[in-house]
Amino acid sequence: MDTEILSQAVDKSQMPPLHQKRVLAFINHFIINSCNFLNDFALKCESKFVDLERKMQKVEAALTIIEAKLASVPDVTDTTATPTASNTATEKVTSDAAEKTENKPVGGETTTTDNASDVPEPTVNATPEPTGVRACEDVRFKKFFKMVQFGVPAGAVKIKMQAEGVEPSILDNPNLLLTDGVTE
Template sequence: MDEDGLPIVGSGIDLTKVPAIQQKRTVAFLNQFVVHTVQFLNRFSTVCEEKLSALSLRIQQIETTLNILDAKNNTQEEGLQKTEVVTENVTTVAKDPRYARYLKMVQVGVPVMAIRNKMISEGLNPDLLETPDAPVPAWGDDGKAEESSDSESSFSD
């Protein structure tokens, strides 16, 4: 026997003399356990589905936002690339040989009025001296060449 007075080898109870367990009571306990377990699992499943649905919606919103940002970024990059292409293909006043020598005269210190008069006499726009990074206008776009051609035609009448 152990400290509590129970036999070590067996219970010492003759099971044939013990009355049977009530089956209705056992079935009721099992039914209650199953019902509570199923209710818990249903609630747990519902909560998990709601959270997954909310997470899925949030992921879709983030993907949409990323797509919008990506589209904006691509548009901006294309705009920058077009601007770079345009600026690479356009000759500026400083790079045009017709205007470059006049800009050099300004740097050397030749009086600006003398340079302006010389440019007008050659049919160039003297206002472009102030904007050396501006694109060079096509022939006749600066207005000076057209005035000289108009004045020449007026003399021939």
């Protein structure tokens, strides 16, 4: 029945025009409803952003507290023990070699003695030791390795490293030797 009215061929020039006040009322109603919807939407978004900002501030404050607690924990490993042990071994080999040369008689004669210096000494490898600082001992990365050691998830530590402008892949390889490493 309604479709019959629409499908009829009506001469639109014979129809009376719409009242301007009525058209104006429809347009005003549409604009007011659209503005109210957009204002409510903007208000909800803003309140959600404020809540998110508060939560982020709480997380940042907690992270600062954790960093301060980690900084107050003394180091477990002593970095000076490793180089001292290798230097002591090198000094012992050089002093044994000096004793060996002092026991040789002048004039080219060789004598046999029951001295411990006659036993051949193990030779020190001539390969140069790589120089640098291990990543876990570097001052710039030490706090991040402590965070992992105290149970902070590695993903969270990597995000923190990115936030501070540090390469997060260093966390995966703590024994990486850094030539530009800094120790205390």
